[in-house]
Amino acid sequence: MSRSGPGASGKGMATPPVTATPEHILHRLEWHVIRRLDGLLQGDYRTLFYGYGVDLADLREYQPGDDIRYIDWNVTARMDTPYVRQYTEDRELTAWFLLDLSPSMDFGTLERQKRAILIDFVATVARLLTRHGNRVGAILYGDRVRQVIPARGGRIQVLRLLHELLRQPKLPRAPFTELAQLLNSGLNTIKRRSLLFVVSDFISAPGWERPLKLLSRRHEVLAIRLWDPRERELPDVGLVVMEDAETGEQLLVDTGDRRFREAYAELAQRREVELAEAFKRAGVDPLSLSTEEDLVRAIVRFASLRKQRRKLGAAG
Known part of the structure; x- marks a missing residue:
């Protein structure tokens, strides 16, 4: 459960308010983020997008070291032994962004809320993909699934994604975010095997793990x-009013109380462990992206981790 408190200055590249125009945002990212990524990744975006955009070529029996995400569960059930899918790469990749725009995504400092970081991340990755001839689409969720943007290519499509994201209102407090609705919409909408980015703070009512796992199978x-x-972690700033980012419930707390701060940090750490285990069970790679982290460094770090995982998989 997210709590609002005193603001703090963000670090790294300043993110303008989301009232900026789509063209302005994309131009800024092309110059200050994508150009840096080109230099650091040296065009090797396969470390980030490796294994995607593929068509089924064949089936074979599972062998030790195979990626369990490629197991064909229907064939496995019929044959009573594990079978895995083999793919041939397409020239064209289709990617989808499943985007959480629920109330807790408006938490953060004035210019570095989670929503603003979401917009920067989506625009950056979408442009990296579309400039190489790939297609991108999106499903937008607030208090419900509000919009499905069909996958298309080109810079114009990135601008359209930005336009639709910027026009999404900040929602009044709601009882619970139902992230499962967003993930189930992805299951029902996206038929062809694609690359999916689920972008969220994962502050949600229970029930989202199963559809996430089903998505990772397809x-x-x-x-x-x-x-x-x-x-x-709470700073020691005395008495503050904390507000639940989802429900709007308020509570006066003393952040000067060391035991309260320790209990808060312990609860947050427990949630980190639970999320990591949930992602592992679902078979998805997580990228943890802070509102105070430089976006370029975060993406390069993620690409490096995926490259290591690919090498380990090949070695296995």
Whole structure:
């Protein structure tokens, strides 16, 4: 459960308010993020997008070391032995962004809320994909699934995604975020095997793990988990009014109480462990992205981790 508290200055590249125009945001990212990524990744975006955009070529029996995400469960059930799918790569990749725009995504400092980081991340990755001839689409969730943007290519499509994201209102407090609705919409909408980015803070009512796991069986799924440092550790600033980011419930607390701060941090750490285990069970790669982290460094770090995982998989 996210709590709002005193603000703090963000670090790294400043993110303008989301009232900026789509063209302005994309131009800024092309110059200050994508150009840096080109230099650091040296065009090797396969370390980030490896294994995606593929068509089924054949089936064979499972062998030790195979990626369990490629197990064909229907064939396995019929044959009574595990079978895995083999794929040939397409020239064209289709990617989808499943985007959580629920009330807790508006937490953060004035110019570095989780929503603003979401917009920067989506625009950056969408442009990296579309400039190489790939297609991108999106499903937008607030208090319900509000919009499905069909997958298309080109810079114009990135601008359309930005336009639709910027026009999404900040929602009044709701009893619970139902992230499962977003994930189930992905299951029902996306038929062809694709690359999926689930972008959320994963502050949600229970029930989202199962559809996430089902998605990972059909698609390559990356979980982009957004968070703010104040959700993990409270500063000592005396009496503050804390507000639940989902329900609006308020509570006066004394952040000068060391035991309260320790209990808060312990609860946050427990949630980190639970989320990591949930992503592992679902078979998805998570990227933890802070509102105070430089976006370029975060993406390069993620690409490096995926490259290591690919090498380990090949060695196995």
